[in-house]
Amino acid sequence: xxxxxxxxxxxxxxxxxxxxxxxxxxxxxxxxxxxxxxxxxxxxxxxxxxxxxxxxxxxxxxxx
Numbered sequence: 001x002x003x004x005x006x007x008x009x010x011x012x013x014x015x016x017x018x019x020x021x022x023x024x025x026x027x028x029x030x031x032x033x034x035x036x037x038x039x040x041x042x043x044x045x046x047x048x049x050x051x052x053x054x055x056x057x058x059x060x061x062x063x064x
Contacts, residue, residue, distance in 0.1 A: 004016040 001017040002020045004018050007014050007016055
């Protein structure tokens with residue numbers, strides 16, 4: 001984010017910022033990591049440390 005200026009009166013002032021995209025090749029690096037991870041795994045290798053029943057209880061959403 002880059003500071004652009006201020007708007008409004010002294011009592012109701014707001015700062016204005018502008019989004020400035022980064023150009024540091026991070027998309028390329030993340031793409032390389034994703035390719036590496038996808039090529040090294042033939043499926044989901046993630047294993048839960050808690051039983052499935054407890055997982056279901058942990059992730060239930062309560063609607064209000």
